[in-house]
Amino acid sequence: MDKQHLPVVVIGAGPIGLAAAAHLVERGLEPLVLEAGPSAGSAVRDWSHVRLFSTWAEVTDPAAEKLLAPTGWVRPEGTTYLTGGDWAERYLQPLADILGDRVRYGARVSGVARAGRDRIVDSGREEQPFTVHIETADGGEERITARAVIDASGTWSVPGPMGANGLPALGERAAADHIAHRVPDLKEPAVRARYAGKRTAVVGSGASAFTALAALSDLAGQDADTHAVWILRRNIGDATYGGGEADQLPARGALGLRAKAAVEAGHASTATGFRTEAVERDGDRLVLVAEDGRRLDAVDEIIVLTGFRPDLSFLSELRLGLDERLQAPNALAPLIDPNAHSCGTVYPHGVKELSHPEQGVYLAGMKSYGRAPTFLAMTGYEQVRSIAAALAGDHEAAERVELTLPETGVCGGAGLFDEPDAAQSGEGDEGGGCCAAPATLSIGTGTPTSSGGC
Structure with a gap:
């Protein structure tokens, strides 16, 4: 089968999934975005009341803005803050709308595999396309054939439990x-x-x-x-309350x-x-x-609010190379391990760090970070830019870094920020400033809100 004429399936119509679709379109590739919810940014809408501590300039993707430009869409003032609801209604939904039939709602992915090959089989594996199994909103089932798969489904659906050992505490389910x-x-x-x-x-x-x-x-x-x-x-220590006035994101410090x-x-x-x-x-x-x-x-x-973890159940027939602790790609895990790193130590990365033994499948966005709580929206946009370039055969662009972050990072988690003036003053203790992951995000909080312990 000639896989080049097949679509690239993107799982999730959140910020990173839709950005992936925009980059694929820019590269002349055909995306098909599968979203389990009824609209774009379904997970983000779950925390629509929460204000991000990132600004508009930090949560929109350049390729997505180019795709939106002919419609008359103009990004809100870059220095202003937004809620999850703002993000979904004023950016994500318009982006999904312009992608049109390339986005399918009510399509929950239940499995991904190589066509005709289970996890065990080696023979002819790489020549086979992917088969993506979906459950539709009306209770039906479908099979979609794809040349590649980008899983940007996030971690919002699997919140961490209360138990300190990673399992529910005794009586937690009953309560x-x-x-x-x-x-x-x-x-x-x-x-x-x-x-x-x-x-x-x-x-x-x-x-x-x-x-x-x-x-x-x-x-x-x-x-x-x-x-x-x-x-x-x-x-409680110096870093318990975050970076305070030392935080390069004033709203997060506030x-x-x-x-x-x-x-x-x-x-x-x-x-x-x-x-x-x-x-x-x-x-x-x-x-x-x-x-x-x-x-x-x-x-x-x-x-x-103990963070989130990836749902890997529908990827069980794929050969993924995941870190045993974080459940993140092996090459990425050392860069984001919360035992040793804060946002400031995670540099922009792309297809090289996100590749798996199973060629043509990528975890992107919050999903790529596994259980690590330090995800940034702009980092996710850089991930999918690199992945799209690699799928288009432009390996030089795929390996090139096109993102510069402040020294302490730009964590696009979900936070609470109602008083910009007070936030700008940034009074408080100095601290290391770990950032929680927000759901879909920036989503740390994001998140996403999301949370995680640093």
């Missing part, structure tokens, strides 16, 4: 009706009622946890019975300072070095129990 894995939108009356006047545990140490603490603190200022208990697996202010104002208390082992019922309330036997006072609700 699911009182546990949320998203930053609450307290402007929604039903959501506000869930947390107002209640005692809520917030588990996590990244940007999403900061966002939740700041929101609950604002609510406590209006309802004195509202209180947050911040559950930290580590002790977000950490708001979390710090919540604690100092008494709207949030802390439980440090607390590694959750069990969640027990106390009537209608919940008690968190640590590995060392400590038991916290009962809470009404729990918000778990």
Whole structure:
């Protein structure tokens, strides 16, 4: 079969998936974007109320802007901040619309393999195209043949559990009706009622946890019975609240300072070095129990913001080279390992670091970072630019770096940033400044909000 006439399947119509499609079109290749949700940026819309701590200039892709230009689309002022809802409605959906039939909604990918070859078979493997199995919104099934596959489905659908060992704590599943894995939108009356006047545990140490603490603190200022208990697996140190005034993203620094202010104002208390082992019922309330036997006072609700992880189940018939810890491509993993690196140590990378033993398949965007929490939107755009160049046979361009980042990186996670003037002042402790991944993003928070412990 002549694979050159087949489409490149892109999984996910989020920021990176749509950017991949734009770069493929620019290269004269035909993309087919498969989106499980009903619209572009479905995951981003889940945190539409959350304000990014990146600006418009940092979350749009150059090839996508070129594709949009003939429609009269103009990027909003580059120095202004946006919410997840702004991002989806003012950029992602218009981009998907201009791609037209190249984007299919309600198409959930359930499997990817080499046509006629399972994971075991060597013979003739590389000559075979890919077969992509999808489930449609009406309950049907389809098979699509592709020359290559770019998985930009993100990690939003698989939030991390409360248990410190990476598995759900005892009783966590049974208490699911009182546990949320998203930053609450307290402007929604039903959501506000869930947390107002209640005692809520917030588990996590990244940007999403900061966002939740700041929101609950604002609510406590209006309802004195509202209180947050911040559950930290580590002790509080210089970098706990992020970079403060040393952060090259002022809004991100301000977000950490708001979390710090919540604690100092008494709207949030802390439980440090607390590694959750069990969640027990106390009537209608919940008690968190640590590995060392400590038991916290009962809470009404729990918000778990411990990062995200990739869904690799539908890629099980492909030969992927993934790091045993991060579940990220082997060549990329050492660059993003949160045990050793912050955003400032991750340099732009592309097809070389993202390649697998199975040629023609790539994980891009948040999916490529596995469980690492330091993803940046601009880095994702550089990834897919390089991948598209390689698929088009322009190996010089694929290996060339076309992105320059500030020294400490530009983490496009989801954060809370309501007061630009205050953020610009950046008062606060100096710190290392790790960034949480946002979902789809920038998505650290992003995220995405997303969260993860640095």
